[in-house]
Every structure is written in C-alpha cells, then in structure tokens.
Amino acid sequence: MRTPLIAGNWKMNTDSPSAQGLAAGIATRAVESAGAELLVCPPSVYLALVRDAIGNARVGLGAQNMYHEANGAYTGEISGNMLRDVGASYVILGHSERRHILDESDEDVNKKTVAAIAAGLKPIVCVGELLEEREAGRTAEVIRTQFEGSLAGITAEAMASVVLAYEPVWAIGTGKVATPAQAEEVHADLRKQLAERYNDAVAEQVRILYGGSVKPDNAGDLLALPNVDGALIGGASLKADDFIAIAVAASAACKV
Ligand code: PGA
Numbered sequence: 198m199r200t201p202l203i204a205g206n207w208k209m210n211t212d213s214p215s216a217q218g219l220a221a222g223i224a225t226r227a228v229e230s231a232g233a234e235l236l237v238c239p240p241s242v243y244l245a246l247v248r249d250a251i252g253n254a255r256v257g258l259g260a261q262n263m264y265h266e267a268n269g270a271y272t273g274e275i276s277g278n279m280l281r282d283v284g285a286s287y288v289i290l291g292h293s294e295r296r297h298i299l300d301e302s303d304e305d306v307n308k309k310t311v312a313a314i315a316a317g318l319k320p321i322v323c324v325g326e327l328l329e330e331r332e333a334g335r336t337a338e339v340i341r342t343q344f345e346g347s348l349a350g351i352t353a354e355a356m357a358s359v360v361l362a363y364e365p366v367w368a369i370g371t372g373k374v375a376t377p378a379q380a381e382e383v384h385a386d387l388r389k390q391l392a393e394r395y396n397d398a399v400a401e402q403v404r405i406l407y408g409g410s411v412k413p414d415n416a417g418d419l420l421a422l423p424n425v426d427g428a429l430i431g432g433a434s435l436k437a438d439d440f441i442a443i444a445v446a447a448s449a450a451c452k453v
Pocket of ligand 1: 368371372409410429433
C-alpha cells in the first residue's frame with residue numbers, strides 16, 4: 198500500500214510570521230488526515246522556524262531545491278547535508294519553475310537526485326510537459342525523457358526513497374487542472390516505466406504525486422485515481438484550511 202503524500206510547496210512566499218503561523222495552523226490540524234503523510238516545503242531560510250512551529254506534530258519538513266555538491270566554494274548554494282542538519286527529510290527537485298525559469302536540465306536534476314539520496318534525503322523528482330508539447334502530442338515522449346534523464350544511474354534500491362511528481366506545466370498556478378483522465382494516463386505510463394526500468398516491486402512502491410492547481414474541490418477526484426498517490430500543492434498550500442481539506446480528501450481516497 199502506498200501512503201498518500203500531501204506536500205505543500207510554498208515557493209518564494211511567506212515571511213517569518215506567516216510561515217510560523219501557517220506551519221502552526223497545519224500542525225494543529227494534522228490529526229484530521231490520519232491516512233495521509235503531510236509535508237511542508239517552505240523557503241530554505243524558514244526551514245528551522247517551520248521545524249520548530251511543527252514541533253511534534255505529524256508533519257514532515259522538506260526543501261524546494263539543493264545543490265549537488267556536499268560542501269565547498271559554491272557561493273549561495275545549500276547542500277543536502279545542510280538540509281538534513283536543519284531537519285528536512287525531503288527535497289523537491291526539478292520543479293518546472295526551476296527547469297524553465299532557472300534553466301535546470303535533466304542532468305542537473307539527476308546530479309541533485311543522486312546527491313539528495315546520498316545525504317539521506319527523499320527527493321521529490323518533478324516531471325511535466327509544456328502546453329505546446331501537449332498540443333503537439335509529445336507529452337509521453339517529454340515525460341519519458343525527463344524520467345530517464347533525471348533518474349539516470351539511480352538503482353532499484355535507491356528508488357525506495359524517491360517520490361515522483363507529475364506536474365503539467367500548463368496546470369501550475371493557472372487554475373487549469375488536468376482532467377482525471379489526463380492525469381491517470383501519465384501516471385499509469387510513469388508506473389509502467391518504473392516497472393520496465395526497475396521491476397514490479399519498485400513500480401508498486403514508488404509514489405507518484407500529481408501537481409498543478411490542486412484545490413479542495415478537485416482533490417478528491419484526482420486522489421481517487423489508481424495511480425495518483427498524493428499531491429504537490431502550490432497556491433492552496435498557503436492556506437492551512439485548504440491544505441488540510443486536501444489532506445482529508447487524500448485520507449478518504451486511501452487505496453489499499
Ligand atoms: P499550484 O502549484 O498548486 O499553485 O498550481 C503546484 C506546484 O507548482 O507544485
């Protein structure tokens with residue numbers, strides 16, 4: 198059984214008081230969604246603050262990015278070991294905003310994924326097609342290339358700590374959510390690729406999150422899909438009520 202993961206990607210939002218308040222608000226209500234694993238990914242500068250605000254509540258801590266080197270002369274970068282040191286257990290890698298605004302390649306994402314695993318972090322590796330790629334009928338090919346490039350050299354054993362996220366770029370922050378059929382098609386294909394590249398056990402075990410305009414009113418339908426194992430949430434993760442409502446929907450949709 199794959200426990201649904203409900204991950205909030207706060208992106209470059211919040212400040213100290215609002216990060217603290219949001220984390221505390223989520224922490225207090227975490228018990229409402231006992232069947233789902235909850236995760237918040239604040240900006241790195243607020244990781245320690247959010248860790249303290251979460252306290253002993255059942256909410257995990259993740260980062261939004263990291264550098265692939267462990268330490269050294271890399272001004273402005275943050276390593277996986279540092280993220281672990283401040284209490285993070287997950288890191289989002291290859292988010293489309295990093296791929297398309299910061300020009301990250303599959304090779305960059307791959308190096309970070311390898312380094313994250315070495316540092317004991319669980320990477321959430323994101324893939325997703327642009328609108329023009331979907332319209333040109335290239336979705337499966339784009340996702341396959343990102344999947345293979347981002348996971349190059351990652352062993353079946355190491356896949357135990359990897360989470361995948363399918364985030365169609367045209368659905369991120371736009372209010373345009375993928376239809377359940379569109380999401381399930383890509384998720385099922387990703388699961389097939391896991392089976393082909395690794396084995397059935399890895400394919401059964403790896404969680405594949407959907408991301409892109411997930412809101413309380415569409416979460417139930419998406420999370421009920423056989424190959425959707427949680428959500429990566431941007432906008433709606435900035436409101437404790439919405440985030441918890443999505444987590445409750447995930448809990449209710451829990452597949453055995
Ligand atoms: P959104 O962002 O929920 O605001 O569309 C999702 C994401 O970028 O992870």
